[in-house]
Amino acid sequence: MTIRLVTFDALHTLITPRLPIYVQYSQTFAPYLGDLEPGLLRQSFKVGGSLALTFHNSLTSVPSALKQVQKDKPAYQGDSGAEGWWSEVIKRTAIGAGANPQGSSTQSIRGTLNNNLLIAVDSSLPQIVPNLMERFSSREGYKLFDDSLPVLRQLRNMNICTALISNTDTRTRSVLKDLDIAQYLDPILLSEEAGIEKPDAKIFRLAFSTQSVPMELQEGVHVGDELESDYHGARAAGMHALLLRRPGSKGDGEHKKEGENLRGVQVVNDLWGVLKWVE
Numbered sequence: 257m258t259i260r261l262v263t264f265d266a267l268h269t270l271i272t273p274r275l276p277i278y279v280q281y282s283q284t285f286a287p288y289l290g291d292l293e294p295g296l297l298r299q300s301f302k303v304g305g306s307l308a309l310t311f312h313n314s315l316t317s318v319p320s321a322l323k324q325v326q327k328d329k330p331a332y333q334g335d336s337g338a339e340g341w342w343s344e345v346i347k348r349t350a351i352g353a354g355a356n357p358q359g360s361s362t363q364s365i366r367g368t369l370n371n372n373l374l375i376a377v378d379s380s381l382p383q384i385v386p387n388l389m390e391r392f393s394s395r396e397g398y399k400l401f402d403d404s405l406p407v408l409r410q411l412r413n414m415n416i417c418t419a420l421i422s423n424t425d426t427r428t429r430s431v432l433k434d435l436d437i438a439q440y441l442d443p444i445l446l447s448e449e450a451g452i453e454k455p456d457a458k459i460f461r462l463a464f465s466t467q468s469v470p471m472e473l474q475e476g477v478h479v480g481d482e483l484e485s486d487y488h489g490a491r492a493a494g495m496h497a498l499l500l501r502r503p504g505s506k507g508d509g510e511h512k513k514e515g516e517n518l519r520g521v522q523v524v525n526d527l528w529g530v531l532k533w534v535e
Contacts, residue, residue: 257472257474257475258475259416259475259476259477259496259534260416260417260469260471260475260476261416261417261418261419261463261464261467261471261475261476261477262411262416262417262418262419262476262477262478262479262530262534263418263419263420263421263460263463263476263477263478263479263490263495264418264419264420264421264441264478264479264480265420265421265422265454265478265479265480265481265482265486265500266420266422266424266428266431266432267422267424267509268481268500268507268509268510268511269401269479269480269481269500269527270400270401270404270408270420270432270437270527271398271399271400271401271404271431271432271435272398272399272400272401272506272509273397273398273399273509274395274396274397274398274399276294276298276508276509277301277302278294278295278297278298278301278302279294280388280391280392280397281297281301281346281349281388282294282297284384284387284388284391285297285350285355285384288380288383288384289350289355289376289377289380289384290355292350292353292354292355293353293354296352296353296354297349297353299352299353300348300349300350300351300352300353301345301349301352301353325341325344325345325348332425332447332448337425337448338425338426338427338448339385339389341425342385342388342389342425343381343385346381346384346385346388347377347378347381350377350384351377355376355377389427392427392431393427393430393431393434394430394431394434395431395434395435397431398431398435399435400435400437401502401506401526401527403526403527403528404437404527405436405437405440407527407528407530407531408437408440408441409440410531411440411531411534412440414534416534417442417467417471418440418441418442419441419442419443419444419445419463420432420441420443420444420445421445421454421459421460421463421478421480422444422445422446422447423447423453423454423485424446424447424448425446425447425448426446426448426449428444428446429444429446432444442466443462443463443466445459445462445463447459450462453485454480454482454485454486454489455484455485455486455488455489455490455492456489457489457492457493457494460473460478460489460490460493460494460495461473461493463476464476473493473494473495474494474495474496476495476496477490477495477496477497477498477530477533477534478490478495478496478497478498479497479498479500479524479527479530480497480499480500481499481500481501481507481510481511481512482511483499483511483512483513483516483518483521485511486499487499487521496522497522498522498523498524498529498530498533499518499521499522499523499524500523500524500525500526500527501523501524501525502525502526503525
């Protein structure tokens with residue numbers, strides 16, 4: 257069957273952080289919380305592990321700040337919306353990385369989490385959160401992969417529609433506009449706005465219901481870096497799917513699990529591979 261619609265994930269598919277996220281967090285934290293070690297921030301933000309402090313004054317193995325909030329509040333649920341959601345991630349990341357209660361130098365994690373630390377982080381959040389929210393709303397925080405714009409243009413020249421389906425908040429729309437690719441993506445479906453997120457089949461079907469010309473799900477292919485949310489989610493919805501695995505450092509941010517089973521999974525190493533598959 258001819259492919260008439262290609263949908264893309266956003267982060268680590270079309271766009272990537274200009275610097276690693278934990279480095280950008282470290283730069284933003286520094287004036288308020290001191291120089292936190294980027295490695296500890298990376299561990300606290302996304303990886304999780306035994307370095308994070310609990311509220312029971314002990315070292316323990318815990319989920320990362322990002323994973324825990326994603327689990328507790330999917331699709332940016334909560335009274336304060338995305339800003340409140342990210343405020344919780346930022347707070348947990350700083351505490352898990354051993355934020356210095358004096359705000360002047362790096363403090364090693366020794367096994368106690370005192371009230372001063374909590375007060376220092378809480379008092380700094382009104383400055384830190386808006387700075388990070390703004391930074392990751394534009395090209396200041398993100399950049400395009402080299403193949404993103406050329407491939408989107410080529411798909412348009414082939415009369416193939418392109419859209420975006422992303423488990424992100426509304427700032428992604430601003431990022432795409434600032435990077436000059438929003439015009440190539442219709443619709444732009446963001447989980448915060450839709451109230452649902454991948455791998456829910458409903459969000460994939462929404463991309464078809466908004467097209468000016470009726471299309472079947474089998475006429476679409478979804479491209480992304482997450483095996484469950486992107487690949488299996490799209491397949492379960494009735495679409496074709498391609499899992500993106502960029503080689504080398506370009507693939508460092510991709511959502512990968514150790515020992516993941518890719519048997520039978522259709523994998524592409526870049527977005528040029530999507531063009532070849534469609535052709």
